[in-house]
Amino acid sequence: MRTDVPVSRQWRATVAAAQAGDRRALDELVEGWLPLVYNVVGRALNGHADVDDVVQETMLRAVDNLGTLRDPDSFRSWLVAIAMRQIRDRARRRQDRKLDETVPDGTADFAELTVLRLQLEGQRREVAEAVRWLDAEDRQLVSLWWLEVSGELTRRELAAAVGISRQHAAVRVQRMKERLETSRGIVRALDGACPELRELTARWDGRPDSVWRKRLARHIRGCGYCGGTRGAVVPAERLLAGIALVPVPAGFTLSLSLSLALGGKTAVAATAATSAGWSAKVLGALTKPAVAVTAGATIVAGGAYVVVGPPHDPAPRTAVSPTAAVSRAVPRAPESTPSPSSSSSPPASPSASPSASAGAAAYGSVVDAADAAPDPEAKPGALPHRPEGGITSGGGAHAVLNHRGDSVTLSGQGYVLVRWQISPQYRAGSLVMPSWTGLKGKIFHVASGGGRRMDDRVSKTDTSATGMGSSSTGYAVLPAGAQQMWQNEYYYVDGSVTFTVNERGADYGVSVFPSSWDAVQKDVLYGPPQGAIRYGLVRDAGTDAAPVPQYVTRSVPGDPATVGQRSRV
Numbered sequence: 074m075r076t077d078v079p080v081s082r083q084w085r086a087t088v089a090a091a092q093a094g095d096r097r098a099l100d101e102l103v104e105g106w107l108p109l110v111y112n113v114v115g116r117a118l119n120g121h122a123d124v125d126d127v128v129q130e131t132m133l134r135a136v137d138n139l140g141t142l143r144d145p146d147s148f149r150s151w152l153v154a155i156a157m158r159q160i161r162d163r164a165r166r167r168q169d170r171k172l173d174e175t176v177p178d179g180t181a182d183f184a185e186l187t188v189l190r191l192q193l194e195g196q197r198r199e200v201a202e203a204v205r206w207l208d209a210e211d212r213q214l215v216s217l218w219w220l221e222v223s224g225e226l227t228r229r230e231l232a233a234a235v236g237i238s239r240q241h242a243a244v245r246v247q248r249m250k251e252r253l254e255t256s257r258g259i260v261r262a263l264d265g266a267c268p269e270l271r272e273l274t275a276r277w278d279g280r281p282d283s284v285w286r287k288r289l290a291r292h293i294r295g296c297g298y299c300g301g302t303r304g305a306v307v308p309a310e311r312l313l314a315g316i317a318l319v320p321v322p323a324g325f326t327l328s329l330s331l332s333l334a335l336g337g338k339t340a341v342a343a344t345a346a347t348s349a350g351w352s353a354k355v356l357g358a359l360t361k362p363a364v365a366v367t368a369g370a371t372i373v374a375g376g377a378y379v380v381v382g383p384p385h386d387p388a389p390r391t392a393v394s395p396t397a398a399v400s401r402a403v404p405r406a407p408e409s410t411p412s413p414s415s416s417s418s419p420p421a422s423p424s425a426s427p428s429a430s431a432g433a434a435a436y437g438s439v440v441d442a443a444d445a446a447p448d449p450e451a452k453p454g455a456l457p458h459r460p461e462g463g464i465t466s467g468g469g470a471h472a473v474l475n476h477r478g479d480s481v482t483l484s485g486q487g488y489v490l491v492r493w494q495i496s497p498q499y500r501a502g503s504l505v506m507p508s509w510t511g512l513k514g515k516i517f518h519v520a521s522g523g524g525r526r527m528d529d530r531v532s533k534t535d536t537s538a539t540g541m542g543s544s545s546t547g548y549a550v551l552p553a554g555a556q557q558m559w560q561n562e563y564y565y566v567d568g569s570v571t572f573t574v575n576e577r578g579a580d581y582g583v584s585v586f587p588s589s590w591d592a593v594q595k596d597v598l599y600g601p602p603q604g605a606i607r608y609g610l611v612r613d614a615g616t617d618a619a620p621v622p623q624y625v626t627r628s629v630p631g632d633p634a635t636v637g638q639r640s641r642v
Contacts, residue, residue, distance in 0.1 A: 085635070088145035099139075103132060106152055109225060111321045113156045115183040116216035118163075119205060124183075127163055131156045146631065150230040153217070157234045160213055187319050197312045199260050205281040206256035211249045218246055222310040224477040224576050225318070252286075253309060259289045262299040270299055314476060314580075317500060436617040437642035441518050441556045446526050449607035453597045456520060456590065457615030459565050462486035464587035474507075474574040475582040480633070482511075483585070484569035488519065490588040491562045491572070495527060495540060495581045501547030502578035506555055508624040508636040514568015516642075518620045519613035522596035523560030524605030549579040552638060556623060563593045564622065565613065573633035 084105075090098035107128075114127045134155050142151055187193065187201040204215055217234055220226040226234075232242035262270060270292055277285055293299045466472055468481035483489055491507075509516060525531070527540035535543055540560065542548035551557060572585060597609025613619045624636045 084148065085145045088139075088142070088148045092139055092142065092145070099136070102148075103136070106149075107132065108318045108321050109149075109220070110152065110156050112220065112318050113153060113216045114160060115319065116187075116204065116219060117157075117160050117209075117213040119183050119212060123163055127156075127159045131159045134159070149226075150233050153226065153230060153234045154236075157213065157217075164209060183319070193316075196307050197316065199257050200253070200309050200312050202260050203253055203256035206259055206286045207249070207252060208283050211252055214245060214249045215253065218249065219313055222313045222476070223316050223318075224314070227478050250309065255290050256286065257306075257309070258293050258300070259286065262289065262293050262296075267296060267298040269296065436515060437621055439618050439620045440639055440641060441612075441620045441623050443554055443556055446529075446557070446607075447610055449601055451608060452600065453520070453609050453611040456594055456597065456611050457613050458590050459488075459517075459519075459567075459613075460486055461488065461590060464489060464566060466585065466587050468585060470587065472585040473582065474572075474585065477574060477576045480571050480573040481585050482569065482571045483566050483587070486567045487565070488588040488590060488593055489564045489566055490584075490586040490592070491564065492523070492584040492586070493527060493540075493558050493560055493562070493581065494583065495542075495549045495579070497542030497549050497579060498546045500578075500580040501542050501549055503550050504552065504555075504579050504581065505575040505577040505634055506552060506624050506638075507572060507574050507583065508626070508633040509570050509572055509622055510626055510633050510636060511629040512568065512570045512625060512627045512642060514566070514570075516567075516570055516621055516625060517565040517613055518562070518622050519565045520563040520593050520597050520609055520611050521559035521561065522563065522593070522599070522609030524599060525607060526557055526559045528557055529606050549581065554638060559609070561596055561609075563588065563596070570625075571629075575634035577634070
């Protein structure tokens, strides 16, 4: 059974280009996926000094063996599996030498880096600090699970990286979560220790380990004060959802780009004969036919290498880095404030409302386009009443989809509501839109409602605030050419289709409801007289020329995020 999930379409092409020896593509792979590897290794080793070596060895092996990767779609799971092998190999070597696992003096552990760099507070800080109390094996697992719940990995990839089945992974994760919750209780208790706990910990050297975890947990279970939660405890997965990746220190980039430059200046390195350590090993890998170049460096005659540009001045990219949007602790606001009636993303070209496209066009020839919002006072056109035989939802009457990979299958004949909730306060950045896959039959985009488009202003005091964010929190940004969604988007399904959330760069969630013509009609007519921002918009012309949503296909791709933006059915 296949255990990997494909990377996005852009990264599949980048991987293939890098395998063919494209310097910029390989540069992009190293730069784009380094944060993911750094977070996996850093959390698994809790920031031990060996993190540098393991991360660099992982990236070296990935570059060295890139030519052997048969399926570019499996690059992410392949890379994570390499990282986990390096972590386990390092653990075996250290066990053989019986070396101390603790973090050396002066070296900040990864929990501390997570709290400081991501500015975590409250229970999120508590979860990060609780990881210190886990055993090495649990830390390896939590390093993957953390990325799963934050939307960077799938459960299938987690299981593949550990080398176990998905069923076994579920059991392992559940046991690890139980120990993590015990550790959270220890962190809470130590923050406000009772006299008995202070006496108990007087003999403790301050280094978290399994022996003291059991001792402290035993005390907490029997202590009415330390065992009290003193407030509602939020499940760890809800706290971790949407947390950014810990940014990679600049030194990692310098090391991986083989740069000996200081102050951002271009430098020329020594020849391969005088190179030592990791840089020499990289040169050996780079001279193989499958890969002739690496990030920021070019191989030249005689075996020398020349750094061709400062590591923080990469060439312009057309593909979005898989972790760029989530590796910033504080989202950046756009250069200009969105207006109440303009899309947060630039349209590909000016176009009329798709509902204006009518005639004898065949089904699927009108794909939803980036149109301008109508005047708030403009009442919607008539909504054609299509046959309603009833919709069956695999997620029940109210399917809530909050994480990447969440999906719901809709079958039957009738109306469906997709209700948007964007959360830039947790993570702003580029949206990866949901997709409709495995379509059997037809689907139409019939109306938009809910009282506002997501780029309408939502605050009387902050003129920069819209449903897509604000200048203080940052904005969620649509892909170029994507249709701006409204709070409520209505579709008509005649057949069956699966709706999948592909969240990555920015946080969003959707609720999917079977609906009715009456409900749509009432929603789009709930306009300014009732106090809402605007009337809704009818998009269905009642013919096969009615618009179908973007990102729709009859195929069932391994990764729904690979569905083409201008998909045709």
